[in-house]
Amino acid sequence: MPKMKYLRYIVIALMLQCAINNYACGGPSYHPSQTAEWCQMYQPGPVEVPIDEQFSRVNIELWKEDTYCEYPDSMVAELVYKYPLSKVEKLLKALESNDTSGCGEINEYVLDLVKSRYNSYSMLEFLCVAKRCEETRFKINDDEWYYPVPGDEYMSELENVVATCRQEISEGGSVPLYRWLLQEMRALMSLGRYEECIARWNELRKDIRNNAFMKQIELIVAQALEHEGRIADALVLYAKYNEEDKLFSLIEGDRIDRIEYLYGINPNSPYFASKLYVELTDLSQGDNPYEPETGQTLRDSERLLELSKRVIKERRTENMGPWYYTAATCCGFLSRYSEAKEFIRQGCQKSKREYYPYLRMLHMYIDAQQSGYTRDYEQRLLSDLQCVDNELSGNMTTEVKTRLCESGYYGYHVSASNYYWNDAMRKILIKYVVPKAMSANKPVKALQLLAYADYRAFNIAGLEHFRPDYYYWRNPIDYATLAFECADTMSLSSLEQFVAELDNPKDVMSRFLLSRGYTNADYWNELLGTRYLRACEYDKAVACLEKVSSEFQYTTNVWSSGNYMKRNPFNYDFKSRNSYIDDRLDYKLRFASEMAELTRIYKTASDPNRRAAAMIRCAVGMRNSVDFCWALTRYEDFVMFYPEEYPGVEEMIEKSEKMIEQAFKLFTNKEIEAEYRYEFFQYQYIVDNLIQTSRGRAVINNCDIWRDYAKNRYKDYLEAMYNIY
Amino acid sequence: MKKTHKLMVCVLSLILLTACGSSWSSGEGDGHSSRYPDRKDGNGIYYWRTTFKLDSVEQQFLTQNDVKRMYVRFFDVVKSKYDNSGSTPNATITFKDTVPEGVEIVPTVYVLNNVLDIDKRAQSKYTGESESELLAENIDLIAQKIVKRVMLMCKAHGINTVREVQVDCDWTKSTRNNFDQLCRRMQNALPDSIELSATIRLHQLRQSVPPVGRGVLMVYNTGNFRNINTKNSIIDLNNIKPYLRDVDYDLPLDVAYPAFEWSLLYNERNEFAGIMYNMDWSDKKLYKPIGPNLYEVISRHYRKSDEVLLKPGYKIKVEQSSIEELKRVKQAIDAAVTSGSTILYHLDSKNLSKYAENEILEIYRNSTDVAVRY
Known part of the structure; x- marks a missing residue:
């Protein structure tokens, strides 16, 4: 249904989000609705308007x-x-x-x-x-x-x-x-x-x-x-x-009437392609959502379809491409998909060669609306994609590359729409195909499609490492796409499977998509490794992060924006925030390695004091990794980081606190216990229970501020967070 | 029988008019003296189309109804597109016919109110001239241009017997002074033999009298046509009455009454969408009646003559000036102001054909009767 385009899009975008997403991620602040501008969707072929000799x-x-x-x-x-x-x-x-x-x-x-x-x-x-x-x-x-x-x-x-x-x-x-x-x-x-x-x-x-x-x-x-x-x-x-302005001001009626009149007196007018394009674009936007439903769009679609059928039947025009395209598109608006496909089939046979890819794009669009994600559909999609892909690369000129770089402040979505073949292909896949793949329980295929849709044009243009001038330190491509959003939020097992298939595609479609989409191993391993850190699966994180080159680390947003990757993840003092490490290279890997080692120690060491110490350090690392060292588990974007807004953070902090409580119970050496409790500002506990230790005596002699004896200083993390910035 | 009746009416009117030598419009002692006080003797009609071409029905109408004066809209004056402080003529009439013999032509110029809404404050800052100097200069220029163009048009089309030029403007309190200035300048620029007159709208009766020789009180478009619930926006005594209370207007007035029909278009949300004329309701595929004088559009179609696209669900309200309402209004006007001759708005065979001959005569005849009274 062509009506209520935006509403429809939002619904579908939400479906997509729900399908891939159990919680919001800390990465992209972009919204999928920004990709809903179907401004270039309905282009009925190359618009050739002859320019008169002066x-x-x-x-x-x-x-x-x-x-x-x-x-x-x-x-x-x-x-x-x-x-x-x-x-x-x-x-x-x-x-x-x-x-x-x-x-x-x-x-x-x-x-x-x-x-x-x-x-x-x-x-x-x-x-x-x-x-x-x-x-x-x-x-x-x-x-x-x-x-x-x-x-x-x-x-x-x-x-x-x-x-x-x-x-x-x-x-x-x-x-x-x-x-x-x-x-x-x-x-x-x-x-x-x-x-x-x-x-x-x-x-x-x-x-x-x-x-x-x-x-x-x-x-x-x-x-x-x-x-x-x-x-x-x-x-x-x-x-x-072809005095367009005069023609269209003198002919009676609305735009469709004028197109019809023009056809009557000049069936070969070069303006049909552009006029039909404008008409279809308008119709694609449907009735004004702010006005009561009038059904005008459907009626106009019917009228334009009837006119196109007449033109096709009469064969007075040499350039049939735009008319077949229009007939098929109108059928699509009217949900008459089989008829639409028939017009596309005929159009491919009877139009000039240059209209063929446009008709194939339209076929992809109609088919995507009509079909579920089945094996048969996938085969047809592959066939259409192959055709569209040829156009995508064949029309990639220097000018197009320049336009693709014009994202500026607004990021990837804007520039992706600056090139028809990319824009149309991407929107069809994102809007229709990916949600259907998700619904068909094919999340890996969905991510493969997104990785193709979002990155193909940049791959062809050699712009993977492009950074816009305004925000040279941002990476608007890697972390501002729906592919990223999907990967960052989909189930970990699906992402694991996706990464596993990068070098080992399981079918023809996957092979096609992965051979052309974004398959940078550094990127995907880094992403998966980060997801493991978020899930506290440190051994697996190490295995992934070990594969990430240092060069790649330099391209991430967090690397280039401040000292986030220098924050000490094992810092006990959540108030001061002044603890930094010297080297930020392999920040995540080194953290993952140490966390893996600490986990092994507290689970297997024979000395209870050693186990307790490892458990405390591990708990501190876990907490910090979702708190002020958030760069370990998330991707910075143009927003401030407020941990309370991200699901999972509080649970992780709770788990950490329990581990710490548990660890303190393991200590057999009072001197060591007192030292650790001192690190957590538990002065009152030390005075009450560990006064005989050297740390206990030091506390008695030196700590005379009542605040130092507050019980829950450790829990005061929120206040501490606000003090970071 | 009919012819005899008409002849009798004409003769009687003529006798009465001749007998009524004293003029209501002499403007004694009021400073608004008309140069042609005896000019109340004939009927008038407005011609408001952009092409001057009379069909046989219209020509016959002029003869049959003893129309002595035709107020022909020559052009509008609008704000210049290129110069915000300037003005320009617009929608100039094209003469396809020569003017009929024996009918006095009153060239009429419609000046948009915003042309007079000149903000001189900003301009004076740059030029150093006083606001009043600049205003006078600008108004003077507009007046001269209007008069020059009117005279050129008369010359070009052999209109040699001009005794009056009329300026039509929906001026308001804020533009009244500028309008007065325009009238004075126009009168100065006109030859002595030509008098300046102005249209007077009902709301303007409460304002001071413009410096012209005579006025035409416009008794039409009295309601808000944008509102679908307005009973009749062309003429409705209820809308007119409030303006007529305690009127003391010191200017000889002719009175213009509507003799037309229009169809008002409203979209599905009852918002005004356009005015249409000469509708044909016979095509049942296009319209269906849904109430008294109310139709609904049932098929989408375009009306070239009105340049309007009609869509299903749109409503059309037909309004006309009925003879009964005209009579009632006329009575009220006569009781309230000293009115002179009657003018009809406007000459269009399709509109006028909706009235019977005797009805038209009845409207005009009253004016003669009124003239007799004074």
Whole structure:
């Protein structure tokens, strides 16, 4: 259903989120809704609008031809477009007297014209008339309050122009007919003599050379017809020259009516692709969600479908691609998917070759809406993706690469939409295919699809390590994609499986996706290792993190933003926050290794005091890893880190506290126990129970502040957290 | 029988008018003296279309109803697109026909109120001139341009018997002074033989009188047409009555009454969506009646003449000025103000064909009767 696009998207995005997500992660602050701009989705093929050769350039060429000489365009243009009437009149006199001294500065072409050329006098005479006509028309247009009265200065001047032109045309001089006729037409229009304008054209059209002047003249005739109320005739001429604005302002009805009318008079108009594109884009957005449901979108989809069917049936147009595309898309809007696919099939056979990939993209879109994620569907998807992938890489130009880098502050989502093939492919996969893969219990395939959708364009462009200028220290690609969000939040077992399959794809589709998607082992191992740290599975974390190169570590956000990776994860003092380690390289690995070792010790050592000490250090590490050393378990983004907002943090702290309590019970050596309790500020306990130890005596002698005896200083972590920043 | 009746009415009117030598519009002692006090003797009509072309019905209408004056809208004056402090003519009438003989043409210019809403404060800061100097300069320029253009248009189209030029503006309290200034400047710029008149809207009756020779009280568009619940926005005595209490207006007034019908379009949320004219309700596939003078659009279609796209669910309210309501309003007007000749708004065969001949005569005849009273 095309209606309520955004609502629909949000629902699907939420489904996607629910499917992959049991809790929010501390990474991306981006929202999937930002990818819902389907601005480039409906592009019915390459939009080729012919650009007319500039009239002035053609005119210059013809001037050279008519004056029998070859000079640079700029010299001819100076005479034709820049000299004022007074100067041309002087040239005409100079030509008569053979004396150019009064003409001021003139270029070589003009000099040559005045001195020697065969057709010079007639052409300069014509130029005087043309400039007189133009200057008068300019004055008229320049004075908004002017009202023409027969016999006034301007009208008389234009009457003279008309008379001169008619005389010259009837005498058939050496200046081409089209030049005189154009001036006559312009003068007649300014005189408001529209009927004469039309009559003159009917009289002389057979004698006019078919060049740029023909177009100029016929467009004046079209205006005259318009003035006379002969709109249908005017439209034919406007259609002939693809005068888009005129056409679409004169044709009655809404945009679909206008497209239909245009088809009636010019079935091969080059504007259909762009007009249909605009229409489909509008329809794809559905009815205005802020207005009551009117069903207008469905009705318009029906109308556009009927028109497309008619065009396809009549076969009057050479370019069928946009029409097949439109028919299929409208069927999609109307949920008539089988019919849509049939139009796509026919379109692939009967359209020009360049429309094929667009139709395949559309097929991918329609099919994704219609189908569940089955084996058959996967095969069709693969076939479509292969075609689209070819376009994605085949159209990757330097300009596209530049556009892909234009993410700036807003990050990856914006730049991903800057390239049609990437934008459309990505949105179809994210919006339809991935949620369906999730629903079909294929989370690994879903992540493979996301890793392809999010990264393929960057891989082709060689931009994996691109950083935007604004935030050079950010990594907007690795940690701002839906693939990352999915990997960071999906079940650990699914992520394990995904990483395991990176080098060992299990089927053709996976092979296709992994060979083109983001498979940087450093990235995925680092991500999995971090997930293990979050799950306190330190041995597995070590195995993953050992594979991560130091070069890769330098590219992560947390590496480059402050001292987060220098914070000492085994610091007891949660108030001071001043404990840093020297080297941040392999921060996670070293932490994981030590935690693994501590775990082994407290579980297996024979000495209870050693076990207790290891257990306490391990508990402190666990707590810190989700608290102020959050960089061990999460990915920093553009937001401040508030641990209380992240699920799992409080549970981890609770677990840590229990471990510490348990550890203190293991101690048999009172001196060691007192030292550890002292680390946790348990002065009261030491005074009450361990006064005989050397630490107990020191406390009695030195600690005289009541606060030092507070019981739960250790638990005061929230206050401590706020003091970090 | 009908012809005889009409002839009798005309003759009687003529006799009565001739007998009624003293003019209500002489403006004795009030400073608003009309130069043509005897000009109350004929009927008037507005011509408000952008192309001047009369069909045979319209020509016949002028003859049959003894129309002596035709107030032809020449152009509008709007704010310039290019210069915020400037103004420009817009929607200038195109003459496709010559003006009919024996009918006095009153060139009429509609000046948009915002043209007079000139903020000179900001401008004076830059130029150093006083606000009043700048204002006078600007208004003077607009006045001169309007008059010059009107005279040029008359010349171009052989309109040689102009005795009056009318300025139409929905001026308000805030623009009243500028409008007065415009009138004075226009009158100064006009030849002595041409008098300036102005339209007077009902709400303007409470304001000071503009410096013109005479006025035309506009008794139409009295309600809010944007509201679908308005009973009749063209003319409704209930809307007019409040304006007529204790009126003491010191200007000779002719009165313009509506003789037209329009159809008001509202979207599915009853929001105003456009005005349409000359509707044909016969196509049952397009409209269905849903109440008195109320239709619903049932098929989407485009009306080129009104440049409106109609969608299913839209409602159309038909409004007209009924002869009964016109009579009631006329009575109220006559009781409240000293009114002169009657003018109808506006000349359009399709509109006027909705009235019977005697109904039109009835509206006009009353004016003659009124003239007799004074």
